[in-house]
Amino acid sequence: MPFRPDLVNRDFQPDPAAADTRWCGDTTYIPTHEGWLYLATVIDITSRRLVGRATADHPRTSLVADPLRAACHRRHPPASVIFHSDRGCQYTSREFAELADNLGIRVSVGRTGQCWDNALAESFFATLKRGLPCDSPWPGKAAARAAIFEWVENRYNPERLHSDLGYRTPADCEAAPQRPGHHTDSVRQAEQAQPPTSCTRLSRSRSSARKRVRPLNDHQSF
Numbered sequence: 001m002p003f004r005p006d007l008v009n010r011d012f013q014p015d016p017a018a019a020d021t022r023w024c025g026d027t028t029y030i031p032t033h034e035g036w037l038y039l040a041t042v043i044d045i046t047s048r049r050l051v052g053r054a055t056a057d058h059p060r061t062s063l064v065a066d067p068l069r070a071a072c073h074r075r076h077p078p079a080s081v082i083f084h085s086d087r088g089c090q091y092t093s094r095e096f097a098e099l100a101d102n103l104g105i106r107v108s109v110g111r112t113g114q115c116w117d118n119a120l121a122e123s124f125f126a127t128l129k130r131g132l133p134c135d136s137p138w139p140g141k142a143a144a145r146a147a148i149f150e151w152v153e154n155r156y157n158p159e160r161l162h163s164d165l166g167y168r169t170p171a172d173c174e175a176a177p178q179r180p181g182h183h184t185d186s187v188r189q190a191e192q193a194q195p196p197t198s199c200t201r202l203s204r205s206r207s208s209a210r211k212r213v214r215p216l217n218d219h220q221s222f
Contacts, residue, residue, distance in 0.1 A: 004107050004108065004109045005108065005109075006108055006109060006110055006111065006117060007108035008022065008024070008045075008108055008110075008117075010116060010119065012024075012120040012164075014048070014164055014173070015046055019044060019046045020044060020046075020051075020075050020077040020078065020081060021046070021077070021078065021082065022044075022046070022081070022082045022084065023045065023051070023071065023081060023082065024042075024043050024045055024083070024084040024121045025040060025041045025043060025064065025067065025068075025083065025084075025085055026041060026085060026086060026088075026121035026122060026125065027040045027041075027059060027064060027088065029059070030138065030144045031136075031137040031138070032137050032141050032143070032144050033137050033138070033139055033140060034140045034141050037055055037056075037057065037138075037141045037144045037145060038055065038057070038059045039053065039055050040053065040054050040055075040056075040063045040066070040067050041053050041067060041121065041124060042070075042071040043124055044075075044170075045120060046173075047165070047174045048120075048165060048170045048173070049157050049170035049171070049174060050124070050157060051071040051075055052066075052067035052070040053067045053148075053152065054067040054070065055145050060090065061093045061095045061096055064085075064088075064091060065096060068083065068099065068100070068105070069103070072105075077105075080105075080106050081104070081105055081106070082108050083100060083106070084108040084109070084118065085108070085110070085121070086109065086115075086117065087109050087110065087111070087112050091109060092109065128148070128156075131151055132147055132148070157171055
């Protein structure tokens, strides 16, 4: 495997002037009664927006290649955007390196066994699994896939508040980049807001996802 440096060095602080210059991603799996559903992500470090994702019934390199292609197609990043990941075999494969090179992406990887080197991507999965009921298997992969899609598009990107963004959402951050020291009102509003309880949130996520299940391919970027 060729040497790949760590170009992020645990610096996940947002820079309003650097959107789509640093991305990160990771993979996880969701249990279903039809087997594991694997999920791969691409996250913009500046806005925390999930800009690319894919699901599949396998953890092969194409799982992580598809969301990177989707992110490039959707965002049209400047040349030499950094994509940071852990040292999983998919990300260190020759196939992925060739794809990144063809897309003009610089590959960055953390150290072996150091989860903090990719803390932002790890944190996203923790948030996802708190927001979706993953304590027991989903009835099927289509149901889990539909729930992930709805949670990302209708809740995480447009509604999830981030303290590092001055208690703004990824969508708000990209719509109106914040000037340093001008988030007092946002902080006050966030502290006064009363979010739904965990039980209400989980119940609503699963109920809504089951109502919206539609036939999908086993391997899909969305």
